[in-house]
Each structure stands twice: as C-alpha cells, then as structure tokens.
Amino acid sequence: MLGGFAAKLNGKDQSGFFTPSDDSPFASLDDDKPDFSVGVLIPKFNAGAQGNAAALHMYVWDRSDRREVMFVSPHGFGGGMHSGRLVDRAVRTLQQADSTASITG
Numbered sequence: 001m002l003g004g005f006a007a008k009l010n011g012k013d014q015s016g017f018f019t020p021s022d023d024s025p026f027a028s029l030d031d032d033k034p035d036f037s038v039g040v041l042i043p044k045f046n047a048g049a050q051g052n053a054a055a056l057h058m059y060v061w062d063r064s065d066r067r068e069v070m071f072v073s074p075h076g077f078g079g080g081m082h083s084g085r086l087v088d089r090a091v092r093t094l095q096q097a098d099s100t101a102s103i104t105g
Contacts (some may be wrong), residue, residue: 034059
C-alpha cells in the first residue's frame, strides 16, 4: 500500500486491472484457451514510488462439471519468491471464499 501511495504521489502509478494478452508465437497451438482472464498490477513496496509493480494473472476455464482457475505471476530473474507469495495469497483468498475448492499442483 505504501509503494502504491508513493507512486500516486509521484504520478507513476501503474496499478490496475488489465486483460492478459497471448501474443506468443505459439498462441495458435493452444487449443484450450481460457474462458475468462484478468490481470492486476500491484505496486511493490520496494521502489514502488518509481511505479514498479508485480503482475498477477487469473485464468478461468469452465469445464462441464467444475471450474478450473489458475493463478500466474510472471517475473524476471530474482523475482520468483515475490511472485510465489502473490500466487499463494491469491490461492488462500480463493480457499477462504470457497471452502469446497480443491488445490492441485
């Protein structure tokens, strides 16, 4: 929150929601595209005043008997721990909202 506040004060706020794009050269090979996807940029505390933000993507597939949700936090070299914590927090929040949710992999 502090990083986001400092970024707003400096006019460098990058936070907000977006639709993740699939512009990979291999996108045409994906025969199971999600039914819904959303991303959010979350300001980082460290250097957040400069507009640095972490991304969290959520992809949703409606299967015939269940809904499959996948969280992804793309990151660069050295950002894996922070991205992992973002994904873990999203999974825990989903579990709290829906106690019947089962978690895999």
